[in-house]
Amino acid sequence: MNLPKDPEIPPQINIVPLIDVVFSLLTFFILSSLFLSSPEGLPVNLPKATSSQPTQTTNRVTITIDSKGQVSLDRQPTTVEA
Secondary structure: OOOOOOOOOOOOOOOHHHHHHHHHHHHHHHHHHHHHOOOOOOOOOOOOOOOOOOOOOOOOOOEEEOOOOOEEEOOEEEOOOO
8 A cells, every 4th residue: 555645844943932932031131120220319419407597486276166156265265356
């Protein structure tokens, strides 16, 4: 019995998966190197304050109106006109 011979296909190396793996490794190393480097800026000499004087004084005032309509200023009863 005589069987027909298959045409011989030359052996091939498929490099597409290899390229995918290489690009994945390249991406990993680039991203990891970005996170390992410490960001450094330029040295800046900021001015120092020698003395400071407060320009405004703050006085807190508490005004209270209870349910009966009585007005208190810093817990001291007073009138609205005052």
